[in-house]
Amino acid sequence: MIVVMKPDATMTQIEHMADQITRLGLSPQVIHGKHQTVIAALGEERQGLIEALEPGEGVEKVLPIMAPYKRASSELKKERTVVAARSLEVGGTKIAMIAGPCSVESEEQIVSLAKTLKALGATGLRGGAFKPRTSPYSFQGHKEEGLKMLAAARAETGLAIVTEVMAPEHVPMVAEYADVLQIGARNMQNYQLLQAVGDSGKAALLKRGMSATVEEFLLAAEYILDRGNPNVMLCERGIRTFEDHTRFTLPLATVPYLNEKSHLPVVVDPSHGTGKSRLVAPMARAAVAAGADGLILEVHDDPEHAMSDGAQSITPATFKQLVDQCRRIAAAVDRTV
Ligand code: PEP
Ligand code: MN
Numbered sequence: 001m002i003v004v005m006k007p008d009a010t011m012t013q014i015e016h017m018a019d020q021i022t023r024l025g026l027s028p029q030v031i032h033g034k035h036q037t038v039i040a041a042l043g044e045e046r047q048g049l050i051e052a053l054e055p056g057e058g059v060e061k062v063l064p065i066m067a068p069y070k071r072a073s074s075e076l077k078k079e080r081t082v083v084a085a086r087s088l089e090v091g092g093t094k095i096a097m098i099a100g101p102c103s104v105e106s107e108e109q110i111v112s113l114a115k116t117l118k119a120l121g122a123t124g125l126r127g128g129a130f131k132p133r134t135s136p137y138s139f140q141g142h143k144e145e146g147l148k149m150l151a152a153a154r155a156e157t158g159l160a161i162v163t164e165v166m167a168p169e170h171v172p173m174v175a176e177y178a179d180v181l182q183i184g185a186r187n188m189q190n191y192q193l194l195q196a197v198g199d200s201g202k203a204a205l206l207k208r209g210m211s212a213t214v215e216e217f218l219l220a221a222e223y224i225l226d227r228g229n230p231n232v233m234l235c236e237r238g239i240r241t242f243e244d245h246t247r248f249t250l251p252l253a254t255v256p257y258l259n260e261k262s263h264l265p266v267v268v269d270p271s272h273g274t275g276k277s278r279l280v281a282p283m284a285r286a287a288v289a290a291g292a293d294g295l296i297l298e299v300h301d302d303p304e305h306a307m308s309d310g311a312q313s314i315t316p317a318t319f320k321q322l323v324d325q326c327r328r329i330a331a332a333v334d335r336t337v
Contacts, residue, residue: 001026001041001049002076006060009037013058024052031077036060042070042226067261069218071225072232077263083231085179085203086160088124090233091265094336095326096294098124098162098267099319102309103131103139104146107153113301114153116316121323121337124180125150125159126296130166131308132186139307147177154179162205162296168196175200185210185237185272188220198227205267205296207235214254218262233265234258235296238273247275247312250283255290266291271298271312280314281322288329288337295326 003017014030017039021028026043041053045064053062067073082091090096099117104110104127114125129146131139142149150161160179165171166187174181180203187193188209197204204224208217217234224232236255238248250273258266268287270280284295300306300313314322327337 001045001053002063002065003039003041003053003056004060004063005037005039005058007036009058013056014039017053017056017059020053020056024049029071033078038076040065040070040076067218068215069222069262072218072221072262072264074261074263079263081230081232081263081265083203083233083265085124085231086154087158088160088162088179088203090267090294092293093334094123095288095292095330096124096267097122097323097326097337098126098294098296099299100126100162101128101300101306102271102298102313103128103141103307104149104163105142105307107149109301110149110153111156113299113316114157114159116301117299117319118157118159120316120320122159122319124162124294124296125153125157126162126182126298127153128164128308130164130170130174132164132166132184133308144173147174151177165193165197168192171196171200175202179203180205180233182235183207188212188217191223194220194223195227198224198229201229201231203231203233204229205233205235207237207269208239208254210238210240210248212239214257214261218258221262221264233267233294234262235267235269236273237269246273246279248273250274252283252286252290255287255292259291265293267294267296268292269296271296271309271314275312277303277312277314277318280312281318281325284322285325285329288326288335289333291333297322 018028131141162180164182165174270283303313
């Protein structure tokens, strides 16, 4: 429910309505807009709420929030959310470029790659220390040692670190090193993990589950927002379809659709979305044209010998060319890189 206050409503009236919402068993969230204040009344909607809230002093009108996701919905918040973490800003005019290897392999690798990527225009550094692998026999990541390597790369470059956290009990440890906590596709509906990331207050990059609908995706984001953490980025990384010419199918219509339904920034991952390095740059360019707020790209200086996802990793040279192309495409859609 959204309680829209009159433009001349007083603070006392606003506070009174917030108390009234609490008394009705809902949780109030006061949003001060340019022209008027609205109070979101969040919780399970039931009959009689509009009637209970509408007569309040200073109230202009009460509207239901139609979307099942409330805090993530653009019905509730019109202004776009900008998520900021160190060097990284996602959701503003400038398009974020998060780049790095699939896995953190060694300190020398990540530090040297981070320096190269920073010089080429990256605004964030990705790298997995905890790796969710399809087979238990594949490399699972360097874990806390890997996080330390990422921290060393940040110390050298200032680049914000985006890295995956796989378990709720690891959140405090990963949050000690990371600037952005990535929730992987396989964990999109791990509700305890979503809540723990919400409680950490750290910026979150939530990847779409490979079999999740957009509504389920936004409801997963809602779990983080519901813990009072507004710093959520949505990441389209491709879904599973009958198609097998690519590793996943990357549905770019999700980008304008999410931009319409939600105020949260949208990041596209064309590396996992295609699984093929030669398809990454074209889909990255298309994502920028479609209105993405950022890209997350797997870049490796020697893809052939990468410890994971080499087939979908681009080289720094390709990244350089891509940044330049994205800059030109961004200008066409009134953005910058
Ligand atoms: C990754 O970013 O390396 C990763 C495992 O991504 P996803 O969860 O989208 O598969
Ligand atoms: Mn990967």
